[in-house]
Amino acid sequence: MAQDTNQQKVTTSQKDDKGPWGAVLVCGGGIAGIQASLDLSAAGFRVYLVEESPTIGGGMARLDKTFPTGDCATCIISPKLVECMRDLNIEVMTMADVTGLVGEAGRFHATVLKRPRSIDASKCTGCGDCWSACPVRNHPEIPDDFLPRLELNKEETTHLDELLYSYEGEPGAMMPVLREINETYHHLPRTILEQIASRWGVRLAEILRVASFYDQFKLQPVGRHIVEACDGTSCHSRGARAILERLQEIIGVQPGETDKAGRYTLRTVRCLGLCASSPAMRVNGRSFGRVNLDRVPEILEQFK
Amino acid sequence: MNQHIHTAEDLKGVEAAGLTTLYPNRLKIVVGSASCGIAVGAGAVEAAAIAAIKELGLDAEVTRTGCIGFCSQEPLLDLVVPNGPRISYGNMTPEKTRSLLSAYASGKDLRLDMALAWFAGEEYILTGESHPYSPPENAVAGLPEWSSLAFYRSQKKVILRNCGSINPLSISEAIARGSYRGAMTALTGMTPEKVIEEMTKSGLRGRGGAAFPTGLKWKFASQASGETKYVVCNADEGEPGSYMDRTVLEGDPHAVLEGMLIGAFAIGAREGFIYVRSEYPLAIDTLQNAINDAEKAGLLGDDILSSGWSFRVKIRVGAGAYICGEETALLESIEGHAGEPRSRPPFPVTEGLWGKPTVVNNVKTWASVAPILTRGAGWYAAMGTERTKGTTVFSLEGAVKNAGLVEVPFGISLREMIYEIGGGVIGDRPLKALQAGGAARGCIPPSMLDLAIDMEDRPGESVMIGTGGIIALDDSACMADMARFLVGFFLDESCGKCVPCREGLRQLSGIMDRICGGSGSEADLVLLERLAGTMKAAAVCGLGGMAPGAVLATLQNFRPEFEKHIHDKSCPAGVCRCLAKK
Numbered sequence: 089m090a091q092d093t094n095q096q097k098v099t100t101s102q103k104d105d106k107g108p109w110g111a112v113l114v115c116g117g118g119i120a121g122i123q124a125s126l127d128l129s130a131a132g133f134r135v136y137l138v139e140e141s142p143t144i145g146g147g148m149a150r151l152d153k154t155f156p157t158g159d160c161a162t163c164i165i166s167p168k169l170v171e172c173m174r175d176l177n178i179e180v181m182t183m184a185d186v187t188g189l190v191g192e193a194g195r196f197h198a199t200v201l202k203r204p205r206s207i208d209a210s211k212c213t214g215c216g217d218c219w220s221a222c223p224v225r226n227h228p229e230i231p232d233d234f235l236p237r238l239e240l241n242k243e244e245t246t247h248l249d250e251l252l253y254s255y256e257g258e259p260g261a262m263m264p265v266l267r268e269i270n271e272t273y274h275h276l277p278r279t280i281l282e283q284i285a286s287r288w289g290v291r292l293a294e295i296l297r298v299a300s301f302y303d304q305f306k307l308q309p310v311g312r313h314i315v316e317a318c319d320g321t322s323c324h325s326r327g328a329r330a331i332l333e334r335l336q337e338i339i340g341v342q343p344g345e346t347d348k349a350g351r352y353t354l355r356t357v358r359c360l361g362l363c364a365s366s367p368a369m370r371v372n373g374r375s376f377g378r379v380n381l382d383r384v385p386e387i388l389e390q391f392k
Numbered sequence: 393m394n395q396h397i398h399t400a401e402d403l404k405g406v407e408a409a410g411l412t413t414l415y416p417n418r419l420k421i422v423v424g425s426a427s428c429g430i431a432v433g434a435g436a437v438e439a440a441a442i443a444a445i446k447e448l449g450l451d452a453e454v455t456r457t458g459c460i461g462f463c464s465q466e467p468l469l470d471l472v473v474p475n476g477p478r479i480s481y482g483n484m485t486p487e488k489t490r491s492l493l494s495a496y497a498s499g500k501d502l503r504l505d506m507a508l509a510w511f512a513g514e515e516y517i518l519t520g521e522s523h524p525y526s527p528p529e530n531a532v533a534g535l536p537e538w539s540s541l542a543f544y545r546s547q548k549k550v551i552l553r554n555c556g557s558i559n560p561l562s563i564s565e566a567i568a569r570g571s572y573r574g575a576m577t578a579l580t581g582m583t584p585e586k587v588i589e590e591m592t593k594s595g596l597r598g599r600g601g602a603a604f605p606t607g608l609k610w611k612f613a614s615q616a617s618g619e620t621k622y623v624v625c626n627a628d629e630g631e632p633g634s635y636m637d638r639t640v641l642e643g644d645p646h647a648v649l650e651g652m653l654i655g656a657f658a659i660g661a662r663e664g665f666i667y668v669r670s671e672y673p674l675a676i677d678t679l680q681n682a683i684n685d686a687e688k689a690g691l692l693g694d695d696i697l698s699s700g701w702s703f704r705v706k707i708r709v710g711a712g713a714y715i716c717g718e719e720t721a722l723l724e725s726i727e728g729h730a731g732e733p734r735s736r737p738p739f740p741v742t743e744g745l746w747g748k749p750t751v752v753n754n755v756k757t758w759a760s761v762a763p764i765l766t767r768g769a770g771w772y773a774a775m776g777t778e779r780t781k782g783t784t785v786f787s788l789e790g791a792v793k794n795a796g797l798v799e800v801p802f803g804i805s806l807r808e809m810i811y812e813i814g815g816g817v818i819g820d821r822p823l824k825a826l827q828a829g830g831a832a833r834g835c836i837p838p839s840m841l842d843l844a845i846d847m848e849d850r851p852g853e854s855v856m857i858g859t860g861g862i863i864a865l866d867d868s869a870c871m872a873d874m875a876r877f878l879v880g881f882f883l884d885e886s887c888g889k890c891v892p893c894r895e896g897l898r899q900l901s902g903i904m905d906r907i908c909g910g911s912g913s914e915a916d917l918v919l920l921e922r923l924a925g926t927m928k929a930a931a932v933c934g935l936g937g938m939a940p941g942a943v944l945a946t947l948q949n950f951r952p953e954f955e956k957h958i959h960d961k962s963c964p965a966g967v968c969r970c971l972a973k974k
Contacts (some may be wrong), residue, residue: 259746260708262728267670267709301730301887303712304670320632321827322789322863324877358714358881360671361635362431363787363861364463364795373673377431377466 108132113198115186118146119165122172129177137172138200139182145169236282247272248283262298266305274314275306303357311346311353313391315339316370320359323366331367332356334384352388396690398698400576403567406689410568414558415523417474419452419496421445424468424556426459426642427674428635433485434467440486441469441493448497458643460556461797462543463789465508468556471496477527480538482508502531509538517553518570518766543794543813548775550783551599551636551759552799555643560678563685566646572691574762578654579699582765584614587658591761593769595781600626600717600754601830601858603780603847606761609751612741613659616749621661623652624745624752626722627668627675630714631830632881633861636785636797637755641668641675644759645682649692649705651758654765656703659751664705667722670712679707714885718933719752721887732889733933756785776802780847790827790863791818800845806855807841810864821866825950829857831878832938834945835871870967871950872957876904878942886935893936896927900943908968912958917947 112128114121117139125135137144148154149169151161172178181200188199207218240248251268255261265284270276276299285292299305317332336342339352346353362368365377369384371391379387397403423429423438441454460468465482469489472478479502481492488506495501510532513524538544549555558565566572578587592607613621625648629637640647652664668676683705686692694702713731715721720734723745744750760782764772773781780802789795792814800813810816810823817823825835836855846854865874883897903920906912924940931937947954956962957971966973 260726260728263708263725267711298730301713305711321831322633325790325863325865325869357671358884359632361629361638362428363633363635363789365428365431366789368431375427375431377428
């Protein structure tokens with residue numbers, strides 16, 4: 089820790105019984121900590137600002153704008169950073185952790201552990217050359233390759249191997265691959281998506297973004313039979329709502345849900361293209377046109 | 393068929409093979425087995441026919457065909473009698489099939505009492521030739537001829553030329569009716585510039601709804617710089633109430649492949665993609681089969697028809713997102729991303745798939761290409777109106793007696809469409825409204841029935857039926873409920889990329905819920921109009937810009953009905969359950 093050269097300048101008020109007395113330790117050098125330190129200093133306290141990272145500024149320094157006014161974040165925080173560093177009453181301790189605190193209100197004793205910075209801070213111009221020159225420390229952290237959490241079983245592995253092999257080198261393979269997995273498992277199992285992310289070297293989030301965009305891709309397991317009620321304009325005009333209500337009543341779930349026994353998943357679909365045979369529905373890809381309320385239970389019964 | 397087709401003679405050879413299966417020397421039983429037929433029991437009819445043949449020892453064969461368009465008569469079964477007529481039977485059941493075939497087996501009785509119509513002949517649009525059937529005298533006495541049926545009288549089948557007449561799994565039957573003649577003409581006898589010129593002269597405009605001149609689009613793409621170019625077929629027919637693209641893919645997939653081949657040659661593309669929505673599994677299978685056949689015949693691949701030109705087509709399947717019907721969203725999806733639209737410009741003709749020049753056309757547009765080349769631009773341009781040439785396909789459905797696919801030249805009136813072709817409203821109830829041309833067009837009143845169908849709106853003259861779906865609504869429909877339904881559809885399908893669409897639709901939907909739920913106020917209508925204006929001005933893509941039209945148009949045309957919901961708390965049609973029926 090640097091010598092406390094400013095000891096003498098510490099407020100005269102320390103000796104004055106009426107004014108502020110003592111010092112305050114602020115933990116965290118984000119915008120809240122900085123502002124608190126400045127206010128305390130202005131009020132006449134000696135402030136120790138402890139920050140664990142190499143610099144103060146925190147999250148706000150990374151932002152473009154602030155809510156709700158949309159003001160420029162840097163424009164707000166920069167003057168405060170400079171002020172904080174120049175304030176003789178504030179001692180900024182970066183790369184430091186508060187490791188102990190004893191005492192009581194008004195008479196605390198804090199222990200602060202300061203990690204080495206390995207440079208002479210008084211000579212630092214902020215050029216950044218030390219970063220590349222340092223053989224040991226401060227290497228930028230490269231995250232490990234993404235590794236799936238769970239291994240696949242043999243059957244799943246073979247299927248995935250074949251699938252990925254058949255689309256190897258093909259541009260835009262994401263959609264057909266996801267589609268085939270969705271067809272095989274009736275949803276997109278997380279473990280398989282993780283495997284694909286790892287093998288293709290793309291982030292899982294990228295795959296999930298595509299997977300969650302399309303209606304037909306399901307991230308949760310579905311029932312044995314997928315019941316789709318058409319909710320297109322023609323079907324709507326020919327009584328699709330009543331058909332859907334009948335399906336909800338028999339299966340006992342809302343659209344998008346699966347019944348407890350895992351037998352049916354009910355969905356609505358915007359137009360099956362059977363508009364001249366409306367109202368229409370579909371179970372496991374098998375279409376039924378000119379459906380009426382009496383036929384609904386009959387159709388469902390065909391799928392055990 | 394395994395040999396490659398190189399020359400016109402080779403094509404003739406395949407044609408001969410196709411004719412023998414089209415018109416065999418024994419009884420041919422044809423079952424309409426497109427999705428619309430299967431959904432109402434074509435499978436059982438086909439099984440009954442096969443069983444009956446076995447049982448009766450009939451010398452006959454059973455084949456499948458696509459949808460001939462008369463969907464309200466499905467399941468349809470046709471008998472093609474050697475040296476006799478082709479007779480179509482509607483609303484078939486397994487029982488009716490058995491009795492028909494046993495009557496035929498016992499004494500060549502064609503059970504005309506059950507029949508719908510007979511065919512005088514088959515017209516081959518691509519070649520201009522025809523194949524007449526020659527039934528013996530009195531064989532079909534009293535039965536109407538197919539093209540004299542009210543449903544077919546005004547139709548002109550160009551896009552649907554082969555649907556319902558060939559086995560969609562047979563490339564030789566397609567070739568027998570003239571398929572790939574257009575490709576032969578273009579690839580072996582024309583320059584790409586000449587092909588584009590012919591397309592421009594024909595006046596063909598995009599049939600997906602936006603009506604952009606096809607020749608111009610191709611010209612832009614051919615002039616765009618870059619070695620790699622693509623052609624894409626938009627078969628993501630998400631518009632509720634439209635199913636003609638499905639029918640073309642299920643009934644005549646080679647029409648699309650041939651169109652794409654010609655387009656690729658014209659703009660200089662070596663690769664093509666067909667983006668089909670996942671709700672159409674049969675279309676995907678049929679198309680894949682057609683691609684395999686075309687590759688085996690050398691009509692796709694390298695050195696096609698000995699012209700040195702190579703072209704390949706791949707299918708990409710959607711996953712249930714309406715927005716992917718928008719061309720830039722579709723391209724994003726093919727590239728393997730979430731289907732969010734891109735800002736335009738740049739347009740796909742200069743920066744499309746993977747940043748390369750790309751022509752995206754609808755199924756119907758691609759299917760219109762080959763006849764223009766075989767019959768000439770002049771022949772095509774002679775159909776339709778002064779401003780909008782050619783034919784297009786409409787799907788006529790809802791409360792009409794004759795529901796199905798209708799292909800007519802532009803210019804016929806909505807009244808003809810509903811009351812002549814459609815045969816009027818079911819139960820002869822009054823027609824209340826039409827939901828026509830896509831969900832974003834809202835509902836139009838019967839007072840507009842005399843306007844001509846076109847690709848653009850001209851007040852007092854024509855009405856735009858962009859995507860071709862025409863849903864007739866009788867007096868049991870509530871207009872506020874329809875508006876609420878249509879907004880709900882767009883709310884579901886908004887991709888959420890831009891705020892005007894994502895939030896605007898949520899608010900519009902809330903307003904319609906209030907009106908239909910009995911808590912609407914006059915202020916809601918004002919807010920609705922303001923909101924719609926903002927969405928139109930500020931949304932990123934067509935979906936957000938067009939969606940408020942669904943409510944606005946309906947409100948404009950049926951304002952008194954909305955006001956009844958607000959002021960009297962009543963729903964005249966009795967659809968909105970929270971409200972009294974008055």
